[in-house]
Amino acid sequence: VANEFALISRYFKRAPRRARLGVGDDCALLDVPTGQSLAISTDMLVAGQHFFPGTDPYRLGRKSLAVNLSDLAACAALPRHALLSLALPEANEAWLAAFSEGFWSLADAWDVELIGGDTTRGPLTISVTIMGEVDARHALRRDAARDGDVLWLSGCTGEAALGLACLQDSHPGSEMSGALSAVLTDEQRRQCLKRLEDPTPRVLLGQNLRGVANSAIDISDGLLADLGHVLQASGLRADIELSQLPCAPALKQVNDQALQRRCLLSGGDDYELLFTASLSMTGRIQDIADALQLPLTRIGTLHKAVGDQIGLIRLHEADGSLFHPQHHGFDHFAVASDQGGERE
Amino acid sequence: VANEFALISRYFKRAPRRARLGVGDDCALLDVPTGQSLAISTDMLVAGQHFFPGTDPYRLGRKSLAVNLSDLAACAALPRHALLSLALPEANEAWLAAFSEGFWSLADAWDVELIGGDTTRGPLTISVTIMGEVDARHALRRDAARDGDVLWLSGCTGEAALGLACLQDSHPGSEMSGALSAVLTDEQRRQCLKRLEDPTPRVLLGQNLRGVANSAIDISDGLLADLGHVLQASGLRADIELSQLPCAPALKQVNDQALQRRCLLSGGDDYELLFTASLSMTGRIQDIADALQLPLTRIGTLHKAVGDQIGLIRLHEADGSLFHPQHHGFDHFAVASDQGGERE
Numbered sequence: 001v002a003n004e005f006a007l008i009s010r011y012f013k014r015a016p017r018r019a020r021l022g023v024g025d026d027c028a029l030l031d032v033p034t035g036q037s038l039a040i041s042t043d044m045l046v047a048g049q050h051f052f053p054g055t056d057p058y059r060l061g062r063k064s065l066a067v068n069l070s071d072l073a074a075c076a077a078l079p080r081h082a083l084l085s086l087a088l089p090e091a092n093e094a095w096l097a098a099f100s101e102g103f104w105s106l107a108d109a110w111d112v113e114l115i116g117g118d119t120t121r122g123p124l125t126i127s128v129t130i131m132g133e134v135d136a137r138h139a140l141r142r143d144a145a146r147d148g149d150v151l152w153l154s155g156c157t158g159e160a161a162l163g164l165a166c167l168q169d170s171h172p173g174s175e176m177s178g179a180l181s182a183v184l185t186d187e188q189r190r191q192c193l194k195r196l197e198d199p200t201p202r203v204l205l206g207q208n209l210r211g212v213a214n215s216a217i218d219i220s221d222g223l224l225a226d227l228g229h230v231l232q233a234s235g236l237r238a239d240i241e242l243s244q245l246p247c248a249p250a251l252k253q254v255n256d257q258a259l260q261r262r263c264l265l266s267g268g269d270d271y272e273l274l275f276t277a278s279l280s281m282t283g284r285i286q287d288i289a290d291a292l293q294l295p296l297t298r299i300g301t302l303h304k305a306v307g308d309q310i311g312l313i314r315l316h317e318a319d320g321s322l323f324h325p326q327h328h329g330f331d332h333f334a335v336a337s338d339q340g341g342e343r344e
Numbered sequence: 345v346a347n348e349f350a351l352i353s354r355y356f357k358r359a360p361r362r363a364r365l366g367v368g369d370d371c372a373l374l375d376v377p378t379g380q381s382l383a384i385s386t387d388m389l390v391a392g393q394h395f396f397p398g399t400d401p402y403r404l405g406r407k408s409l410a411v412n413l414s415d416l417a418a419c420a421a422l423p424r425h426a427l428l429s430l431a432l433p434e435a436n437e438a439w440l441a442a443f444s445e446g447f448w449s450l451a452d453a454w455d456v457e458l459i460g461g462d463t464t465r466g467p468l469t470i471s472v473t474i475m476g477e478v479d480a481r482h483a484l485r486r487d488a489a490r491d492g493d494v495l496w497l498s499g500c501t502g503e504a505a506l507g508l509a510c511l512q513d514s515h516p517g518s519e520m521s522g523a524l525s526a527v528l529t530d531e532q533r534r535q536c537l538k539r540l541e542d543p544t545p546r547v548l549l550g551q552n553l554r555g556v557a558n559s560a561i562d563i564s565d566g567l568l569a570d571l572g573h574v575l576q577a578s579g580l581r582a583d584i585e586l587s588q589l590p591c592a593p594a595l596k597q598v599n600d601q602a603l604q605r606r607c608l609l610s611g612g613d614d615y616e617l618l619f620t621a622s623l624s625m626t627g628r629i630q631d632i633a634d635a636l637q638l639p640l641t642r643i644g645t646l647h648k649a650v651g652d653q654i655g656l657i658r659l660h661e662a663d664g665s666l667f668h669p670q671h672h673g674f675d676h677f678a679v680a681s682d683q684g685g686e687r688e
Contacts, residue, residue: 026561029480041372046466118471120388
């Protein structure tokens, strides 16, 4: 039976190439190149809260890094180093082998070095801290959106939420028991589950938006909730054209319009980038979309706001009327489901 | 009822003075001065594993930062920034208020800025990542101990383990039910609990050892286990004089010699520094002890080793015989209690 240190060594210890000192000392030591700032972010994933207890460990290893890479992307930073802390109910080697394989598959793809962490017994919890480099003048911040900015969205939202609905659908007593299985093809269902369990961080997009976008955020809590963070930080309000929102084929197939809208606007776990840029950047953004072969869609505009209007999001239907959603986003501690507060 | 974002803001969001960007964006942004490396470390504390579920939240807030400051100390780094991730079973404001008050009391004492983190619902888990600055040439590493180095210990070990034994003692069916309450004074018991729940990271000592010590480690898993890490990393073996080990009054009072030795050698949670230095540094180290009013004690010596001898620790009794301990240190995943393997 391997002990804690042997387990860590076997699956997570690799000699650092870039850091001065990696896994295995009290601290890791790293250098930040002159002119660059260190961008750092951390996310904690808890079994039963962020993922179902039986989730494929390979995908979980990927996702635990992906959600952090997504934060670096939203900041336009170059991924460099990561710390990984794990609480595990038992020293399950098969689980660790698959989890670490998934983690490394994404770490290697983005040239991220694992330089430290912690391992302990406890309810399955994964805490990753990620570090990257960015020239602070080009870092994309939430508080730098401007009056008149165009609001852009990468890819599309809602598939991850639909994937989650599919998983819940397969549990007895669920809200919409069996309804989804009937309308989605196997391929669509697989695609939605992949979006949920193995999201693609938009790292290259973030780096390409340096000097192009004014602000950015990654969509983890849902489009409306995360847009709300940008608006609050920048003191603005927004108009969104609902007809402009890109809609994945699987989502189009859902007959329930309320569910469809909820997935699109408040689903969360999308890890797309929501960014704002002045109108004059439109051509450059379209060039970036072409170069990365990633759809970038204009979905609205931002406007000056004062007082109560700060954070207001108006959702325009094609006929000119306004849509009033019931859910704004995911809040781990909200008591009522619309706790985030309706903004209009 | 406050939602997640309001809770975070109320207790943990403060405008950064040093970092370019703090809590509230996708990433925090910080700069590392030219000539300095970033030292970074992370520790995860899980309820029921690292602390009893009902532990005083103020002390828990302090300890969650203290154990990380201790890692910076062992590396000789200057504390600068921290990230705090919390999984909480419920949004308990009284708990959060006390926890954050404890956290900030230590953060302010060491001028540490909280620049980010994560909050989620889940079994009570605290993950802190700490960052500091150190000239890499002066960082104290585990792999830099040398043949002939004197082994030094700050303060004394064993009180935290005795504090834990006191807490376990008060639970029915414990190993030594009631035995400890009989021998310790109330003041000794309080002191041992304080060592366990509110340890003092040896931050100033670490910084003073720059250019003086060859290597250092903080004692979290127990003196023998942590010394073992230094010996393995440096390819050495050690001789320890048991009569030289400093012994706190409370520990002296314990009649059970096996328990006493176990606390001293394998207790863990001490957060003292174990460091090695060449004999010629003895005077300077005694000066540091005087300046910091912190006892620094010579407890042994390190020697060249090959093959199986690497990592060997010989414990010498006053009469020249060798002591063979049953426990080496704490291992979260060890199945047998002596899983660490006896080294002699």
